[in-house]
Amino acid sequence: MKKRLSLGLLSLSMLSPLPSMADEGMWTLYDLPSQVYQAMCGYGFMLPQGALYSDANAIKNNVVNFSGFCSGVVVSPDGLVFTNHHCGFEAIRSHSTTEHDYMLNGFVAKSYEEELPNENMFVSFMKSQQDITPRLKALGIDNLNKKAQNHLVDSLSQAMTDSVKKLDKTLHVDIDAFYEGNKWYATTYQDFTDLRLVFTVPKSMGKYGGETDNWMW
Known part of the structure; x- marks a missing residue:
């Protein structure tokens, strides 16, 4: 439908x-x-x-x-x-x-x-959100300059999007910094x-x- x-x-x-x-x-x-x-x-x-x-x-x-x-x-x-x-x-x-x-x-x-x-x-509906701060820290995000940080975040966001699209092509994942970069959340959205x-x-x-x-x- x-x-x-x-x-x-x-x-x-x-x-x-x-x-x-x-x-x-x-x-x-x-x-x-x-x-x-x-x-x-x-x-x-x-x-x-x-x-x-x-x-x-x-x-x-x-x-x-x-x-x-x-x-x-x-x-x-x-x-x-x-x-x-x-x-x-x-x-x-x-x-x-x-x-x-x-x-x-x-x-x-x-x-x-x-x-x-x-x-x-x-329009995009939030389906779920998760704290991926430990994952990004393990990848060394705190030791990177701004350009390298953006590249890392974009690459991980794309990889997570590719993964969820195997389940539902209307899904995508955005990764954003919160609390002045002290937390990183990955949010899964469904697009209409x-x-x-x-x-x-x-x-x-x-x-x-x-x-x-x-x-x-």
Whole structure:
């Protein structure tokens, strides 16, 4: 069965009126410290820790890497994905014509047949993540210059990708440094390339405030 994803583009902003706290920080869902989870519960978080990453229906399964440069979230069993308006800006522009100016007026598909395909866009779902710091240290990554480090990481990433593609051709592996290079994680993603535009707001709403509202919260 061919899988497809529908794309809804919205203008989203996150404004926080709360002051900065001493226990702030960033962690991966895979490696969330238990003390951080306990602090989250103290602020009112009610889900079990497994619901974030390890459970079959974990939150991570609904979050996507959007075309390698944005994020999105799956909001329906039929594969409807919401992302920010600017993430799909080029897709909207490419489908716009003088007769149907979706950039100016917005767009909504009233049926699957009316959805607009996007050949150069994709979404990636995180399937798993693992700490490969010991493996890279054993390969001497700490003794290499930046160029050699990049070559080592790229080579290992390609080797791991080749391995998982033997099981499923839609999988690939990315290796990234975390915590200023003190940790290295290998993340396995599943890619979906049948991504179709199903809804977008007019540019006057999606780009309201311009780049200032987009990047300065």
